[in-house]
Amino acid sequence: MDASPSDVAGPDAATHGLLICEHCDTVHRRGPLAHGEMAECARCGAVLERCRGMRADTMLALIVTALVVFAQATLWPIVTLGLNGQYVAATLWDVIHMMWLDHSQVVAVLAAAxxxxxxxxxxxxxxWLLIYARSGRRAPGFRRLMVALHHFGPWTMSEVFVLGALVxxxxxxxxxxxxxxxxxYAYAVLMxxxxxxxxxxxxxLWDETCDEDAEAAS
Structure with missing residues (x-):
């Protein structure tokens, strides 16, 4: 469904429930979305938001699962190499350590990061954000952490590692x-x-949570 531009909204119109296209800066009024629907910009056609059926409790459960799988992926051996009857198992940190000793410090740092x-x-x-979002609250440092999440995205390359490891x-x-x-296998599940x-x-999360300090001040 397309969102309609709020060009006729007056200067005193409430700002709550508005969507701003990050591509062309067109302001739209937010409307209800059914499961699977998405709102598109009426000017440039960019996706403004999607309706996902996953609640904060479900996402938090997946986060806990991801944390357990992440611990397994980083602590368990990734591969065992054998030659002439001798076998050596290597974890992620063993691989990073070998790259560091092999004078590939830049690659080692990038891999660790x-x-x-x-x-x-x-x-x-x-x-941390979802623990508070379950009750409709914003976690301390909400704004800075949401910005940080946006920047973390391109730097989580587990899927690249899994494909590279398979090759x-x-x-x-x-x-x-x-x-x-x-x-x-744990890295594949994490991917x-x-x-x-x-x-x-x-x-x-910006719309489903409220700032308690702002409400108290008002």
């Missing part, structure tokens, strides 16, 4: 005995969870 720091920061930040396993199988370990969260419009 994109596979550990940013995904963990995104999971914890979203979990490496296939190629390494020509020279070594390669055994995928539980860590790589699916991150994909699910990528399809959720988190901007709706």
């Amino acid at each position: 994109t596979l550990y720091v940013f995904p963990l920061a995104k999971i914890l930040t979203l979990g 490496s396993i296939v190629k390494a199988h020509l020279y070594f005995d390669v055994l995928p370990d539980p860590g790589i 699916l969870l991150i994909t699910v969260f990528a399809g959720i419009d988190l901007t709706r």
Whole structure:
């Protein structure tokens, strides 16, 4: 459904319930959306918001699941390499440590940031916001954390790691005995969870929560 521009709204019109297109800055009035519907800008056709049936409680449960899977993915061995009867298992941090010792410090830092720091920061930040959102409240630091979530998105590259690891396993199988370990499967599950969260419009938390300090001041 298309959102209608609020060009006729007067200067005293309430700002609550308005949508601003981030592409062309057209202001629209928010209308109710049925499950699966989306609001599009009447001027440029960009998607303004989507109606997702997932509630804050459901998203928080997925966040807890993602945190458990993330711990498993980073602590469990990813792959075991065998040569002449000798086998060595490697975790994510073993791989990063080997890259650091191999004078690839830049790659090691990028791998640690994109596979550990940013995904963990995104999971914890979203979990903190959802704990308060369950009761319709905004968490302390809500505005800064919502902005941070927007910037975390491009830097969580678990899906790139999983695809790269699968290609490496296939190629390494020509020279070594390669055994995928539980860590790589945990990363595959984490990739699916991150994909699910990528399809959720988190901007709706602005409308589904209220600032207690602002209400008290009014």
